[in-house]
Amino acid sequence: MTMVKHCPRCNRSEDEVAFYGEFCEDCARKDVLEKVKNRVGIVVCKKCGRIRVSGEMLDFTKDNLESAINKSIKTNRFKLVEYDDKTAKGFIMERTRDGTIKSPFEVELDRKSINCENCFKKAGGYFEATFQLRGDMKRANVFLGRIERYFEKHGGFVTKTEKVSGGLEVYVSHKSIASALISSDRLKTVRSYTLAGVKNGKQVYRNTYTVRFEDEIVTRPVRKRDSL
Numbered sequence: 711m712t713m714v715k716h717c718p719r720c721n722r723s724e725d726e727v728a729f730y731g732e733f734c735e736d737c738a739r740k741d742v743l744e745k746v747k748n749r750v751g752i753v754v755c756k757k758c759g760r761i762r763v764s765g766e767m768l769d770f771t772k773d774n775l776e777s778a779i780n781k782s783i784k785t786n787r788f789k790l791v792e793y794d795d796k797t798a799k800g801f802i803m804e805r806t807r808d809g810t811i812k813s814p815f816e817v818e819l820d821r822k823s824i825n826c827e828n829c830f831k832k833a834g835g836y837f838e839a840t841f842q843l844r845g846d847m848k849r850a851n852v853f854l855g856r857i858e859r860y861f862e863k864h865g866g867f868v869t870k871t872e873k874v875s876g877g878l879e880v881y882v883s884h885k886s887i888a889s890a891l892i893s894s895d896r897l898k899t900v901r902s903y904t905l906a907g908v909k910n911g912k913q914v915y916r917n918t919y920t921v922r923f924e925d926e927i928v929t930r931p932v933r934k935r936d937s938l
């Protein structure tokens with residue numbers, strides 16, 4: 711004959727309620743929730759709306775908000791379901807030997823608005839490199855879109871775009887992202903450098919990449935002759 715287990719806290723028995731380890735489900739859940747902070751700070755840029763997750767500014771998405779909350783409450787167990795400006799609702803999923811305890815959880819969001827580094831730099835006209843797009847402007851404009859998306863994806867930005875005679879000048883935030891884009895697209899560029907100034911005793915150069923787009927060769931599809 712086996713003994714029926716009783717919860718040491720509330721004295722309910724295994725016959726009435728599920729157990730996780732030595733405690734009943736409700737008492738185990740209380741234990742889990744007691745250890746979790748129910749107010750977390752999140753940092754959001756007031757200009758671009760991105761959210762800070764482990765030191766990086768990322769797009770404000772549900773997944774990234776969930777990561778920011780988990781970083782702040784030091785777990786990876788919070789599953790976000792819904793949120794508004796002030797609160798986030800979801801579940802804490804606590805794994806135990808007897809299965810996962812799923813506890814509804816609501817956390818208050820203490821939102822701090824900042825001006826992120828990129829927005830601050832962009833406002834000041836900061837740039838490290840310039841793309842000079844020359845030649846076919848239709849293709850140059852397509853490439854401009856590619857530059858904007860690529861920089862945004864890699865944490866940079868396009869400072870400004872200028873039309874000049876002969877093409878477009880695109881000022882960008884990071885030399886490193888510019889050269890990564892060039893190698894990823896295997897672009898043929900002519901590179902030049904301009905001395906921008908001296909920082910901490912070192913000369914700082916800005917890179918200029920000239921990209922020439924040849925006119926697209928229009929090939930007409932060969933029309934098949936109708937068969938008899």
Ligand SMILES: [Zn+2]
Nearest residue numbers: 717720734737
């Ligand atoms: Zn209990």
Ligand SMILES: [Zn+2]
Nearest residue numbers: 755758826829
């Ligand atoms: Zn920003």
